[in-house]
Amino acid sequence: MKYRYAIIAFVLAFIIQGTxxxxxxxxxxxxxxxxxxxxxxxxxxxxxxxxxxxxxxxGLFTDICYAQYVGIASLGYLLLCIGATLIKEILNKENIAxxxxxxxxxxxxxxxxxxxxxxLFGSSYGILFVLKQQPVAIAYNLAVVFIIxxxxxKRVVKYHYDRYYK
Amino acid sequence: xxxxxxxxxxxxxxxxxxxxxVLILISFIRGGTFFPFSGAVQKAVSVAExxxxxxxxxxxxxxxxxxxxxxxxxxxxxxxKEVSELKNQVNSLTLKKYEQQxxxxxxxxxxxxxxxxxxxxxxxxxTSLDGSNWxxxxxxxxxxxxxxxxxxxxxxxxxxxxxxxxxGNGWSKVTALIDDSGKVSFQVFRDPALMGILKGNEDxxxxxxxxxxxxxxxxxxxxxxxxxxxxxxxxEIGKVNSVVYNKDTQLKTVTVKPVVDFAGIRKVSVLx
Numbered sequence: 054m055k056y057r058y059a060i061i062a063f064v065l066a067f068i069i070q071g072t073x074x075x076x077x078x079x080x081x082x083x084x085x086x087x088x089x090x091x092x093x094x095x096x097x098x099x100x101x102x103x104x105x106x107x108x109x110x111x112g113l114f115t116d117i118c119y120a121q122y123v124g125i126a127s128l129g130y131l132l133l134c135i136g137a138t139l140i141k142e143i144l145n146k147e148n149i150a151x152x153x154x155x156x157x158x159x160x161x162x163x164x165x166x167x168x169x170x171x172x173l174f175g176s177s178y179g180i181l182f183v184l185k186q187q188p189v190a191i192a193y194n195l196a197v198v199f200i201i202x203x204x205x206x207k208r209v210v211k212y213h214y215d216r217y218y219k
Numbered sequence: 220x221x222x223x224x225x226x227x228x229x230x231x232x233x234x235x236x237x238x239x240x241v242l243i244l245i246s247f248i249r250g251g252t253f254f255p256f257s258g259a260v261q262k263a264v265s266v267a268e269x270x271x272x273x274x275x276x277x278x279x280x281x282x283x284x285x286x287x288x289x290x291x292x293x294x295x296x297x298x299x300k301e302v303s304e305l306k307n308q309v310n311s312l313t314l315k316k317y318e319q320q321x322x323x324x325x326x327x328x329x330x331x332x333x334x335x336x337x338x339x340x341x342x343x344x345x346t347s348l349d350g351s352n353w354x355x356x357x358x359x360x361x362x363x364x365x366x367x368x369x370x371x372x373x374x375x376x377x378x379x380x381x382x383x384x385x386x387g388n389g390w391s392k393v394t395a396l397i398d399d400s401g402k403v404s405f406q407v408f409r410d411p412a413l414m415g416i417l418k419g420n421e422d423x424x425x426x427x428x429x430x431x432x433x434x435x436x437x438x439x440x441x442x443x444x445x446x447x448x449x450x451x452x453x454x455e456i457g458k459v460n461s462v463v464y465n466k467d468t469q470l471k472t473v474t475v476k477p478v479v480d481f482a483g484i485r486k487v488s489v490l491x
Binding site for chain 1: 228232235236239240242243246247257260261264267268271272275276278279346347348349356357358384392394398418419420421422423482
């Protein structure tokens with residue numbers, strides 16, 4: 054993927070995340086577009102670190118603009134993208150189930166990691182409060198990643214429905 | 220050196236992770252964000268997000284108008300009733316005006332100054348909300364150019380929202396009351412002698428305790444700020460949801476539903 058397209062996608066995701074998405078949230082929950090983009094790029098593209106780099110940079114922007122402390126989201130995206138890069142070696146990326154499983158597990162781990170760090174720093178929220186939101190948050194992220202996958206898979210793997218490569 | 224060259228990617232990843240860890244720690248120690256370019260980033264993001272925020276707000280209001288017509292008609296009826304009740308209240312308050320004048324004269328004689336006295340109010344729009352799904356931190360489109368400073372108090376038409384946690388030219392970051400690790404001193408509106416302390420709880424609401432274990436606080440009581448600490452006196456915080464007396468600690472604990480709907484905030488006022 055060309056970096057300029059990836060940057061545009063991340064900028065749009067960042068702007069929409071803080072504004073438009075909050076007006077259509079269900080149960081006060083919205084999809085995490087930066088996480089979805091970073092995870093998809095890290096999982097689908099071979100030998101490219103665009104997803105990781107942009108995930109870290111836009112994670113930093115998210116921390117600066119919305120979070121109490123700088124670096125938490127950025128470090129979370131870094132760990133998540135590295136995890137996705139490692140796990141793609143054993144999963145078939147042409148099968149949509151692979152990326153959906155990675156997204157579901159990734160969303161859950163990221164949110165628990167975020168809660169754990171904030172809890173360490175004195176946040177009063179309980180783990181149950183966070184866990185209750187996970188089904189909706191995961192469902193939202195799966196829907197977003199499904200769309201991203203449908204757009205990107207044609208570029209990543211040509212003729213991906215053809216099982217017999219020459 | 221050869222080992223580093225052979226393991227370039229893991230070394231870079233570890234170095235970035237280490238830098239981010241240090242950033243988190245420094246940010247925590249300094250009590251908030253400190254990133255060198257945070258002001259410039261916030262300003263740029265605020266400028267970029269403002270038109271999108273206005274557009275999405277307009278679309279959202281229009282959509283609500285279409286799909287919630289019946290609800291809006293009912294709300295209109297309810298508001299008419301409220302206006303009528305408020306007119307009656309104005310009439311009775313006019314009678315108390317003379318009483319207030321007397322008290323003001325007395326306060327001048329005693330050289331008394333309330334915490335909220337002399338505070339100006341500036342209003343702004345919410346440009347963006349926190350991307351995480353449970354924290355309530357948001358950015359507004361006014362900042363130091365309007366005289367806003369760190370820890371300035373933020374309210375809306377309903378009551379207390381929180382405080383400014385960071386500010387710059389054209390933007391301010393607001394941390395909601397339920398996210399703040401700090402505590403708020405309150406008094407019961409019905410009987411200001413009943414006082415206590417509140418803070419955010421693990422369910423995303425507020426809970427706290429009464430100073431006096433035998434205080435006659437009841438469910439439905441409205442709580443307002445007491446004026447002790449950074450919050451001026453008399454700002455509505457919320458309504459008491461439940462009251463429990465703990466025999467072991469001899470404390471009467473209260474859980475409170477905040478009066479402000481944090482997810483629906485669009486306009487705020489800052490006391491400066």
